[in-house]
Every structure is written in structure tokens, then in C-alpha cells.
Amino acid sequence: MNEGNSMNHTTDTPLLSLQGLTIALPKGADRAYAVENLSYDVQRGEILCVVGESGSGKSMAANAVMGLLPKGVRPVDGKAIFADQDLLSITEKQHRELRGLRIGMIFQEPMTALNPLMRVGAQISEVFEAHGQLNGAERSIKALELLTEVGLPEPEKAIRAYPFQLSGGQRQRVMIAMALALEPELLIADEPTTALDVTTQAQILDLIIDLQKRHGMAVMFITHDFGVVAEIATRVCVMRQGKIVELGEARDVLANPQHEYTRALIEAIPSDVVPEARGAETDTPLLDVKNLNKVFRSKGGLFKPAREVRALNDVSFSLVKGETIGIVGESGSGKSTLGRCIVRLETPDSGLMSLSGTDFMTLHGESLRRERKRVQMIFQDPYASLNPRTRVGMAIAQGPIANGIPKQKALAQADDLLELVGLANTADRFPHEFSGGQRQRIGIARALALEPELIVADEAVSALDVSIQAQILELLEDLKQKFSLSLLFITHDLRVAAQICDHIIVMQHGRIVEQGPARDIFLAPQQAYTRQLLDAIPGRPEATEIAS
Structure with a gap:
């Protein structure tokens, strides 16, 4: 664990305090509340890691703080106190004034958060323009300084580049530069390293730790990976299905987890013990x-x-x-x-x-x-490789049908394959009705349909949570x-x-x-x-x- 960051927060009034936060989901959702009676603090100068699998509510709480909840999702109880203001009761205009200026946010996928039609420098300058800070020339100078600070190679070239001309790690550095542009007191980082290579991930984690120390910020770092927690966390908040199951100092939670769910998440991290060949x-x-x-x-x-x-x-x-x-x-x-x-x-x-x-x-x-x-292939993003308008049974059967298998027989085989990968009686559903891990199981069933060698x-x-990842690896080994x-x-x-x-x-x-x-x-x-x-x-x- 990052020992230098393990106990440096204060016990003064917290910078952010969530108090009984409850967020209602629209009718028809898999549960009534995205988060329920959620209470935790973020202290000045600390890195709080909020950990949980997809659907745990960890990102929803952050979106409530930023005033970015999706349509139809709304807070129904509780408070989110930041600098003596309840962020749940302020206007959209007040939220816009806070965003960037006092609270910065880094998103998981910078390519969707950045404007593909604007050069990088112009997008950073826009942060200052939105808050009426600096003139045109000063904004350009500051943008270059920020790109240099976040370690972007050849910042003079990068400032003139479009997002598609940069790598994933470089785009994430641009997002960090934008989030830090106005020197916010709180930085919310929502799964900022999930899609990155391990070396790039390590660089981004080191960068966030370094910038946090230099700027004296508080950081709320959202992740599903306890390996990341071990690198950067001061404290840890573990969430499951919208509720907190464990909250404590990072070293205590990692060394002696109290809740079975926390233990399961830690145990799901791929082991350093390599099996015998x-x-x-x-x-x-x-x-x-x-x-x-x-x-x-x-x-x-x-x-x-x-x-x-x-x-x-x-x-x-x-x-x-x-x-x-x-x-x-x-x-x-x-x-x-x-x-x-x-x-x-x-x-x-x-x-x-x-x-x-x-x-x-x-x-x-x-x-x-x-x-x-x-020879068949399982792709990284099963949702992109599945036709959203085709029921999954037919998606699995299409290959065999194209190779001369009668349609009814191919569909019956698809039912069998779905049962084999743990998704019995789901052939009539569409891809959007499944979670990411379930869609990957569908991708595996489709790959098996042609009986490949x-x-x-x-x-x-x-792209999967560590526990789902462990299940898919086990399934692949069993099927092999x-x-x-x-x-x-x-x-x-x-x-x-x-x-x-x-x-x-x-x-x-x-x-x-x-x-x-x-x-x-x-x-x-x-x-x-x-x-x-x-x-x-x-x-x-x-x-x-x-x-x-």
C-alpha cells in the first residue's frame, strides 16, 4: 500500500459529508433504490476509495454530488454537505459554478467525455472560459502548463491534437488536466484506470497520488479493484447493492476484512500463486x-x-x-x-x-x-459484437444456420449452450437485458456453437468486475x-x-x-x-x- 498516504488525513470537519443519502430508481428497475441510507465522509487531504461491483451504487453517489444523475433517477432523502452547502438542494446554476471550480471529476472513458471535434488545448481553455477566468492568451499558457504537469509527452504537440490522435492513457491525462485546471478542493475519479494497460494504470495512479499531495486535495476514488485500493487508499468504503457493508482505514480493511463480501472481493483478485502447468x-x-x-x-x-x-x-x-x-x-x-x-x-x-x-x-x-x-473468437465488448435487435438465442444460432444446420435444431442447441454457460431459459431476451458478465457468457456460448477446436x-x-472475471475464467477452464x-x-x-x-x-x-x-x-x-x-x-x- 502507498504508506505515505495511509494516515495523512485530518479529523476536522469533513470536506464532503454524505448523510443518509437515498436515491430512487425508476419503476421497473431491479431494485427500488440505487443507494439507500448512504453515509460517509471525505476528509481534506485523504484518498477515500469507494469499492464495489457494477450496480453497487458507488458511481451513482458521485453523480449525485456532481449534480449529474441520469434522467428519472433522483435523491429522495438525505444530504450531501460540501462547504456548508447541501448539494442535493442547490440549483443547476449553483452546481455548474461548483463543478470544475471546487469539485473536479475524472470519468472512466475519456473518449466519450472529451469533444472529438475540438483540439485538446481548446477544451482545457474552455474550463477557464466557463468560469470567467483568465484571458485567451493566459488560458493557452495555463493549458500547456497543465498538460506538462500531468506528464503528457510532447505537450506542445498534444495541445493541438484532437482526442482520437491520443492514446487511452494520454486522453486520461487530458481529463486529469481539465479536472485540475481550477485547482478544486475535491477530485472525484470514477474508475479512471479500468480500461487502461497495467503500466499506464500504474502511471495514472502515481500521477493522482502526486497531484493530490502537491495540491492538497481530497480524492474520492471509485473502483472495483482492491489491487488499486492497496496502491492509493487512505480509507476504504465497500458498497454492495446500494448499501455500505464495510468502512475503515485501508490497511485494516485489506489486512483484516470484516464482511464476507469484502473478503470475496479481495479473494477474487487474480492470485500471485501460479498453478502448476x-x-x-x-x-x-x-x-x-x-x-x-x-x-x-x-x-x-x-x-x-x-x-x-x-x-x-x-x-x-x-x-x-x-x-x-x-x-x-x-x-x-x-x-x-x-x-x-x-x-x-x-x-x-x-x-x-x-x-x-x-x-x-x-x-x-x-x-x-x-x-x-x-477457430472462433470471444471479443472484449460482447455488447458491441451482439446485434441489439436480435434475441440472444438467434444470435447464437446464426453461425450454425449459416453452416447448414436446420433452424430449429440450431435454436435448440442455443438453448443447451445458454444453460451450459449458466443462462438457462434466456434465449428470448435481448442483449440489453443482461449484465456485462452475462453478455460475456453469451459471447462464449456463441463461440462454442460451431464446435471449434x-x-x-x-x-x-x-472490462469485468474482479468477481465476475473470476467466474468467467473458471467457466472457460471448465469448458476447455x-x-x-x-x-x-x-x-x-x-x-x-x-x-x-x-x-x-x-x-x-x-x-x-x-x-x-x-x-x-x-x-x-x-x-x-x-x-x-x-x-x-x-x-x-x-x-x-x-x-x-
Whole structure:
């Protein structure tokens, strides 16, 4: 845990005090209240981590503080006292005056929070303009200073960039710069690192800790990951289904959790204990990849030079029947491109790729369609890959129907598959009626529908709560054994890879930098980049402690 931040808050009047906050949900919701009788304080100079799974109400409470509750959701009881004002009873105009000036907020997905049509510098300047601070030239100077303070590389270029021209971590730094522009007393960070690579996540956490100390802010940090809590929290508030189940000093909650739900969340974090490698069913490769290369080229435009990105650079490996190989690396490492090439959603420029001896690279048309059913993919965002207007039973049955299975038989098989993944009697529902974890189960059922030999899982658990993540990993392992599947598991999290993979391949800039048995990679990495990925895992003890 971040020891320097463990006990530095004061016991004076809290900066923010939630007192019996109750927020009603619209009729027809799964429960009456988003949060019920919620009471906790945020002290000046502390980082309070509010922890819970999706639907726990942790973000809803923050939105109430900011005056950003969605339509139809409203506070019905309690108070939110900030600087002697009840934020639940002030006008929208008063909320606008507070937002940014005294309370800043960082959102989980900066791409949706930033204006895609405005340059970064203009968006930061707009914060000052909205509050009538500084003139035009001063705003530009201050924007550049803020981008420099949050560690954005080449801030002089970044200030002129549009959000799509920046990486996820860089966009999150822009959001932090905007949240800090007016030096607020309270910073609310809503899952700001969930979608980021472990190394970028570590950088953002370090940045928030550093800025909190330098500016003397209070921080309310919303997360579902106790690994993050171990890195930054002063105190912890654990929420479940709209209620607090545990509240206390971070070191006490982490070392001796009192509530069974808190214990379950901590236990769901992928373990540092790497399982012993399981023996493969055969030495004969199911998938054999040799010297695979893929280059993406973009045409230049009026304001944009032509670009060439070598996504895959002489990638070679073999996967035998019954084996799980993890492909690990940061965004831009080429791991997802590799997965898309293997299922032939992308066509490699050169190299060899065979499936049980069949040359999979040169297949086209009907021969490719016939062979492709042997390799199926589970995507990171199952909601985006499911048609919102198609009932899930039909979504699962579509592949078999396209391959000649009669419709009624395919639908009956879809029912069986849904039961297999723990979603019995749900075939008539639409995707929006399921949670994220349930939608991922639907994605797994759909991948199984064509009875593949190999499944490519592309960041299949990265967007899920840790407890749901653990369930999906367990389900994949069970199905792998039941159907004698081989698995190519793409992830940026070495902890997750270590739990499910027999063998790990580490990629950087399109190249394989290290590969070997999962246990060897995790406990005795040979390359500096692999060690960097391991060191960035939040809450991870030193490798020497793990090995002992």
C-alpha cells in the first residue's frame, strides 16, 4: 500500500459529508433504490476509495454530488454537505459554478467525455472560459502548463491534437488536466484506470497520488479493484447493492476484512500463486504460426501525414491441442492484431499459419468459410459484437444456420449452450437485458456453437468486475476441459494470464520479446519489459515474496 498516504488525513470537519443519502430508481428497475441510507465522509487531504461491483451504487453517489444523475433517477432523502452547502438542494446554476471550480471529476472513458471535434488545448481553455477566468492568451499558457504537469509527452504537440490522435492513457491525462485546471478542493475519479494497460494504470495512479499531495486535495476514488485500493487508499468504503457493508482505514480493511463480501472481493483478485502447468494432450501443433507479418498503412491528408505501423513483426509460435497460450502486452503491442489474423478477420502480409496441417493463410471464399468454424473468437465488448435487435438465442444460432444446420435444431442447441454457460431459459431476451458478465457468457456460448477446436479470447475479461472475471475464467477452464478446446487468451494483465495459461507470450511493438511456461514468466522473467509489466500490477508484492 502507498504508506505515505495511509494516515495523512485530518479529523476536522469533513470536506464532503454524505448523510443518509437515498436515491430512487425508476419503476421497473431491479431494485427500488440505487443507494439507500448512504453515509460517509471525505476528509481534506485523504484518498477515500469507494469499492464495489457494477450496480453497487458507488458511481451513482458521485453523480449525485456532481449534480449529474441520469434522467428519472433522483435523491429522495438525505444530504450531501460540501462547504456548508447541501448539494442535493442547490440549483443547476449553483452546481455548474461548483463543478470544475471546487469539485473536479475524472470519468472512466475519456473518449466519450472529451469533444472529438475540438483540439485538446481548446477544451482545457474552455474550463477557464466557463468560469470567467483568465484571458485567451493566459488560458493557452495555463493549458500547456497543465498538460506538462500531468506528464503528457510532447505537450506542445498534444495541445493541438484532437482526442482520437491520443492514446487511452494520454486522453486520461487530458481529463486529469481539465479536472485540475481550477485547482478544486475535491477530485472525484470514477474508475479512471479500468480500461487502461497495467503500466499506464500504474502511471495514472502515481500521477493522482502526486497531484493530490502537491495540491492538497481530497480524492474520492471509485473502483472495483482492491489491487488499486492497496496502491492509493487512505480509507476504504465497500458498497454492495446500494448499501455500505464495510468502512475503515485501508490497511485494516485489506489486512483484516470484516464482511464476507469484502473478503470475496479481495479473494477474487487474480492470485500471485501460479498453478502448476498442465500437460498438453499431444505434441502435435494444432496451430503453427511462422514469421507472421502485418503492416497497416494510412494515406496522408491535408493535416495528417501518411503513416505505416508494423503491427506484427516475424511472429512465430506453436499451440498444441488442449493447451492455453496467453498473449500479453500493452495497447499497440500487436496482440489483438495477431488474434484477428488467426481467425482471419485480418489478412497477414506474409508468413505461414497452419491449423492441423491445413494452410489457413491462403484459404478464400467457401474453403475459408468451411475451415473458419474451427477457430472462433470471444471479443472484449460482447455488447458491441451482439446485434441489439436480435434475441440472444438467434444470435447464437446464426453461425450454425449459416453452416447448414436446420433452424430449429440450431435454436435448440442455443438453448443447451445458454444453460451450459449458466443462462438457462434466456434465449428470448435481448442483449440489453443482461449484465456485462452475462453478455460475456453469451459471447462464449456463441463461440462454442460451431464446435471449434480453438477459441481466441481477446481481452474477454478486462472490462469485468474482479468477481465476475473470476467466474468467467473458471467457466472457460471448465469448458476447455469438457470440449477438449485449445485457447489463445489475449490480455494486458499478466495476473489473469498466469491463472489460466500454460504458456505465455509477451509482445511489444509487434514482436515477441519473451515466451515460456507461465510459471517461469511470472516468477523469473528474463526481459526488462516483462518485469515492467509485472511491476505495474497494482497491489502486487515483490517477486521475491511470491517466489518464497
